[in-house]
Amino acid sequence: MATLRNTHGRDRDDMRRDAKSLLNRLKSIQADAAFVSEMADLFPQFPILANERCGTWYVHPSKIHRPGVYFKSTDGHTGIWDFNLRRYNPHLINAIIDNGGCIIVDSTRKGKRVPDALSKTIPIWCATINNAVRKKALENQKAYKSATSSDQAVNVDRSDEEMSATLLVPALDDEHWDVRYHSLPSVISRSEHAQIAEKIEGFADKLMRFTDMTPLTTRLLKPIRPIWLTPQSFIMKDDPPDYNQVGFFPVICLSASRVVQDGMEEQDGYLYVQGSGDDEEMWSKGLTPDLFWNNIDYLLEDGITASECENRAKKVVQDSRRLQLETSKPSGVASSQDEKSTSTLRANLFTPSMERCSEIAPSPIWIGNNASGKIPACWDAGYDMVINCGAEIKRESLFELEGGQDWVTALAGVGHAGAQASLCEIKRSQWPISVDTKNCSTHQVEKSYFYLHLPIAEGKKGQHDLLAMIPVAIEAVRKLFLKLEEWRAQNNIEDKTSPRILVHCQQGMDRSVGISLALLVACFDEESGAFVDRCGSSDKKYSANKEFIQRRLFQIMSHRLAARPSRATLKIVNTFFMSPTDPPPAKYT
Incomplete structure (x- = not known):
């Protein structure tokens, strides 16, 4: 049986071997990062957060909002959907409130347009937060009504403002507060959507057992809702949507990589590999996202060969480790610069x-x-x-x-x-050591x-x-x-x-x-x-x-x-x- 060949005459086995090349991986990341940057420019008001670890490769360190977030695809896998308390990401809620929304970047390998972390785990997180905030807000409103009734019974003169401040009563519009689970119809079937939606209220109850949602009831003025963008998405670049006028805080789930057949596609001068940033320990040769972006011109110089790229990557990693050792403070010794930087x-x-x-x-x-x-x-x-x-x-x-x-x-x-x-x-x-002991x-x-x-x-x-x-x-x-x-x-x-x-x-x-x-x-x-x-x-x-x-x-x-x-x-x-x-x-x- 003849071996299948693509239009360029190369067999798939050769392409699979090339997919492991560091040069092809880095060039693929560079291409996907250009798309991420283009999409981020449409919404300059939103911070860009990377879903650790894969998403970190696709955003330049100067543009990324730190710390990143940690949502695992396994929490969205079929049949084992979960709101994991270890991955609550409370700092993300603050970033959304402070900026009116956010962009979360991640990627996935062949076979999917959107990773499960973006298509299911984050939507579960959004719906759980919305439900927990609403539940706590209604509890506080009920307590407020009960307290004011009690005060009136004993003729205690307390203003509504004082009572509201004491109980942190939110101005939540219960009828318009969205607690629905939102999913991507092209990715999530109706059956799976329904099964996940049934679990959201239980996830909210679990969250409320472990943390007090009261502060959020007065800060989160609109519910959180996921929005999805991929390289296959149709978007009017000259007229992006204005999320300032909507009744929710958008969490833009940005999938960086293009969907290509078998996860590989030949481009001019390199082999594009979908989701190259995933499983970095298998291909990165010790490189980190920061090292890659700080040395991108050196690593991806025009005309560089795959072997030379690997050699340069090894040199970058070695130089970084040597620099860390040289700048580490020696035990028992302190320089004048050390004293100044205490x-x-x-x-x-x-x-x-x-x-x-x-x-x-x-x-x-x-x-x-x-x-x-x-x-x-x-x-x-x-x-x-x-x-x-x-x-x-x-x-x-x-x-x-x-x-x-x-x-x-x-x-x-x-x-x-x-x-x-x-x-x-x-x-x-x-x-x-030289320390200031006079005081x-x-x-x-x-x-x-x-x-x-x-x-x-x-x-x-x-x-x-x-x-x-x-x-x-x-x-x-x-x-x-x-x-x-x-x-x-x-x-x-x-x-x-x-x-x-x-x-x-x-x-x-x-x-x-x-x-x-x-x-x-x-x-x-x-x-x-x-x-x-x-x-x-x-x-x-x-x-x-x-x-x-x-x-x-x-x-x-x-x-x-x-x-x-x-x-x-x-x-x-x-x-x-x-x-x-x-x-x-x-x-x-």
Whole structure:
């Protein structure tokens, strides 16, 4: 049987091999990004957000609104539709309110015009938010009427404005507030549409159990509605629709890639690959979207060959990594430039962001990546305890100084490759760095700072490590607060400010989230964020139910937008607090 050939005489097997070429992938992304830019120019009032990770490739870093959003296609897969609390994306609602709408960019590979994340997951999200806001608004209106009736019965003189402000009563027009599930008829069948629509009210009830929608009832003045744009869409470029005059906030779901046969199509000088930005770890050679866009002219120079493109990509990645190492602050050494940037560093560390770290308010927990936990800058930035959840850590020169061996204590928890957890306790006066100590009081100089290393491997290898390290982390935090109370009593210090605790891993996405979740459940009050000694001792395990653990996880996901805890990590945390068998207690050796 003859091999099928396209019009250019090339067989499909050759095209499939070329589809894996980095050059073809990057040129395809460049072509799709031009379409995205063209569509975005039609609606300059709307911020452009990328659906992580694929969508990030299609928007130039200078135009993208950060942080991005995280909607998974699996939440829209047929039969398993869901509103996932881990992907609530509360910052997106603020972006929509502040700008009157938004554009969300994503892409999909062959066989589809629109990815499930845009065609189903985001529409489910919109309908759920609309329903939850309406439900809460009606509850508040009912409470308002009941309160005003009660006041009239006892002749209490309170104005409508005062009552409305007290109860945050929205001016919601119930009859015209759209709570329908909107879908794309060319993609979603009537049957699937009906099945999803039946679930929306239940999704809204689930959301309301975990967060108070009252603030949104006074800020979200119009419902949210998805609008779809693709390269196949017909749009009047000279006369785009005016969404300022409609009764909803548009969420423009922009699918970047063209639909082509078999997901591949020959173009002038390259092979177009639909959805090239998907599954970046399979083709990117270490490139990131930022590296690609910052070096696009170098990587896609006219006439460049596929092999030369790969060589240049490797060089870009190597240069980037070398630059990161060179600009990293050496341990135990501070330059004059470091001294000048101390206040800037502190501001960067205490600004919630996906790139560095995020405050999990109202608790004293912060979750960050490796950059936020560098010694000793992390202590100088204002953290009282830093918990490193990485399996590998270079021995800091700070610990090798004279007397340094007395600062580090090995703990009983055994993690990756048999490594023990270790705790460093150090005084500010012992820091061998150039810091401004003139304004430090004696109490500040004598105060202890802590660095806890929990050797937890990444991925599946770290599951048992995580289970063993949870009680170590809880006990270390417990001792921190008890020691702080003792120190304040001895020095007659009335300041009751809670110490800041930074929990970090390589990216601040998984392992650090698991440890932080365990700390929130076991050590901190849900409402006030204050320390609560629930365990009472290192040998006693605090039990919690699944709903309470989910609420604390929702708290993390609402503040740490980069958080991506795996199912395995969450299962380990649930096992620790809900299993009848106690994990090994954390004890000092």
